[in-house]
Amino acid sequence: MKTFRIIAMIILPFMLVATSCEKDLNLIPESVIGANSYWKNQGDVDSYVNGMYVRFRSDANDNLFSWGEARSEVLSYGLQASEGRERYFENTLDPDAAGPDWKNLYTVIHDANLILKYGPDIDFDSDAKKNIALAQAHAMRAYCYFIIAKVWGDAPVNTEPTEGFDPVNSFKARDNVSEVMSLVKSDIDAALGLFPDNTFSNGRSQWSKPAVNALKGDVYLWTGKLMGGGTSDITTALTSLESVRTADVDLLSTYDDIFRYDNKENKEVIMAIHYEDLESGNNFNDGIYIRGDQIPTNGDPAAKALLGEGGGLNRWAPAAGFRSQWTSDDSRKNATFVLMNTENPNNPGVYDQFYASAALKFRGFVDAGTRKYMDDIILYRYADVLLMIAEAKNALGQDPSAEMILIRQRAYGENYPGHEFVSGTLDANDDAILQERLFELSFEGKRWYDLLRFEKAFELVPSLIGEPEHKRLFPISQETISLNGLIEQNPGY
Numbered sequence: 489m490k491t492f493r494i495i496a497m498i499i500l501p502f503m504l505v506a507t508s509c510e511k512d513l514n515l516i517p518e519s520v521i522g523a524n525s526y527w528k529n530q531g532d533v534d535s536y537v538n539g540m541y542v543r544f545r546s547d548a549n550d551n552l553f554s555w556g557e558a559r560s561e562v563l564s565y566g567l568q569a570s571e572g573r574e575r576y577f578e579n580t581l582d583p584d585a586a587g588p589d590w591k592n593l594y595t596v597i598h599d600a601n602l603i604l605k606y607g608p609d610i611d612f613d614s615d616a617k618k619n620i621a622l623a624q625a626h627a628m629r630a631y632c633y634f635i636i637a638k639v640w641g642d643a644p645v646n647t648e649p650t651e652g653f654d655p656v657n658s659f660k661a662r663d664n665v666s667e668v669m670s671l672v673k674s675d676i677d678a679a680l681g682l683f684p685d686n687t688f689s690n691g692r693s694q695w696s697k698p699a700v701n702a703l704k705g706d707v708y709l710w711t712g713k714l715m716g717g718g719t720s721d722i723t724t725a726l727t728s729l730e731s732v733r734t735a736d737v738d739l740l741s742t743y744d745d746i747f748r749y750d751n752k753e754n755k756e757v758i759m760a761i762h763y764e765d766l767e768s769g770n771n772f773n774d775g776i777y778i779r780g781d782q783i784p785t786n787g788d789p790a791a792k793a794l795l796g797e798g799g800g801l802n803r804w805a806p807a808a809g810f811r812s813q814w815t816s817d818d819s820r821k822n823a824t825f826v827l828m829n830t831e832n833p834n835n836p837g838v839y840d841q842f843y844a845s846a847a848l849k850f851r852g853f854v855d856a857g858t859r860k861y862m863d864d865i866i867l868y869r870y871a872d873v874l875l876m877i878a879e880a881k882n883a884l885g886q887d888p889s890a891e892m893i894l895i896r897q898r899a900y901g902e903n904y905p906g907h908e909f910v911s912g913t914l915d916a917n918d919d920a921i922l923q924e925r926l927f928e929l930s931f932e933g934k935r936w937y938d939l940l941r942f943e944k945a946f947e948l949v950p951s952l953i954g955e956p957e958h959k960r961l962f963p964i965s966q967e968t969i970s971l972n973g974l975i976e977q978n979p980g981y
Contacts, residue, residue: 527609527610528610530611530613532606533610536602536603537603537625537694540599540603540624543599544596545761546592547596549770549771550588550771551592554587554588554772555635555639556934557930557934557935557936558587558936559576559936559945560935560949561577561809561810562577562930562931563804563806563810565804566805566846567778568802568803570803572585577807581962583969583977584965584966589965590643593636597628597632597633600625600626600629601647602649603622603625604625605649616684620689622682623678623679626675626678626682627675628695629675630671630679630703630707633672633675634672634703634707634710637665637668641978642662642663642668643663643665644660644975645660645667645668647671661975661976662974669710673711680697685697686731687736691753692758692759692760693762696758696759698735699759701729701731701732702729702732702758702872703868704724704728705732706876708728709725709880710937712725713883713941713942714940714943719884722883722884723880725880729877732758733873737873739870742819743898743899744819749852749863753864756870757866758870759866760864760867762864763863763864765855765860771862772861773851773863774799774801774859775800775802776802776806776847777795777801777802777847777859777861778798778800778828778844778846779801779802780799782798782844783798783828787830787843788828791829794826795826796854797857798859799859799860800861802844805846806824810825811825813927817900818927819898819900822848824848824931825846825847825848825849825931826845830843847931849930850865872928872932875892875925875928877891878892878921878924882914882918882921885914887911888911892920892921895928896908899928922939922942925938926938940960945960958978958979963977
């Protein structure tokens with residue numbers, strides 16, 4: 489396996505270094521090398537592309553989940569000390585406790601900017617390989633700015649790398665969110681124009697044309713429903729999402745198989761952040777499981793069988809209101825979370841005393857008695873695309889039944905009768921689609937954005953009922969403002 493060395497560079501106010509290969513993406517210090525001696529050949533570009541994914545994985549470890557799921561109604565307190573996580577689901581974030589900031593996203597954007605600056609002038613052994621490298625940089629920059637726009641709104645737009653001390657690029661005021669989204673859309677179009685075909689790059693753990701079309705659908709649904717894009721943008725979203733269906737994708741017959749460590753890059757996955765044993769640390773699910781010595785001896789045997797070997801710390805957990813919405817005949821339930829009850833002391837054999845709950849979807853695997861949370865973090869998968877197609881169709885006055893039926897048939901199997909989807913009014917269909925996304929995609933970093941896109945956050949999240957609208961956005965951290973005096977706080981914070 490070829491190992492590519494990544495140079496250390498000053499990126500905004502801090503330094504980053506890494507080494508990587510296609511699957512071995514560890515961070516290792518290297519010497520500082522200037523652009524004049526580094527950007528010389530195809531290997532230099534390829535190594536920086538891989539380094540870009542290394543650095544993005546640091547956000548996938550926890551931050552993508554914190555931004556995209558934690559403020560929704562899905563989570564509540566666990567067995568362990570929460571270490572401030574209640575700030576999310578109680579929606580009490582403020583500038584001093586603002587959650588993860590955008591610093592690392594801008595680091596990844598900086599990587600993309602370097603690739604897009606130097607890559608075009610470097611000789612590759614084929615134009616197709618060069619175009620794929622440039623396409624991945626455009627796609628990653630688009631994805632990062634899309635997160636920034638959804639989480640914070642207005643933000644500095646940088647399309648040039650920060651090399652050395654550059655006050656113009658290092659210290660910028662926030663641009664309007666419409667400018668951020670304009671860059672997102674132009675980067676998406678650039679990426680789609682560069683990918684040579686509709687196949688997947690490096691398995692399904694790097695950006696590809698199908699993945700970028702999934703991203704495009706997501707972006708245009710957002711701008712169509714929330715930023716005035718209307719029918720035109722939603723039509724564009726539907727076209728892009730339908731094009732994903734022509735790629736090598738399919739729904740797996742067994743829902744739990746989608747997420748398993750030994751089944752990575754399966755046909756349902758469109759884009760994922762890759763994790764590998766002995767290469768990367770644990771992902772966020774180690775904070776939503778149950779430590780082995782806290783599994784109760786008098787716990788429900790069925791729940792203990794689902795949980796298996798314990799591990800991690802139950803710092804937050806699936807909330808009661810979330811758990812109560814599921815039916816027992818939904819095959820997704822036992823792949824998504826476990827409810828651990830203990831035996832009723834007054835009724836032996838009856839397990840109805842609540843003890844804890846844990847998320848099972850990204851439960852990893854057990855190695856020598858240790859649970860390792862190294863399942864890939866999935867950014868887009870085929871079921872998500874189908875439900876976005878249903879959403880777009882409904883917004884355009886079309887029938888979303890075909891896609892909803894596919895999802896429910898897989899979920900309920902032989903129990904499907906009684907769970908049929910019947911198209912109704914636009915509002916009724918939207919409610920059904922949003923609910924289906926909860927069951928299908930919970931703990932995948934989607935729920936908060938879904939609630940915003942369907943404009944249901946202040947109705948369905950208990951801690952947001954009656955709260956001011958400024959809480960749609962996260963606060964800008966005080967540290968970010970301290971580092972750059974041109975950054976102004978989001979209103980209301």
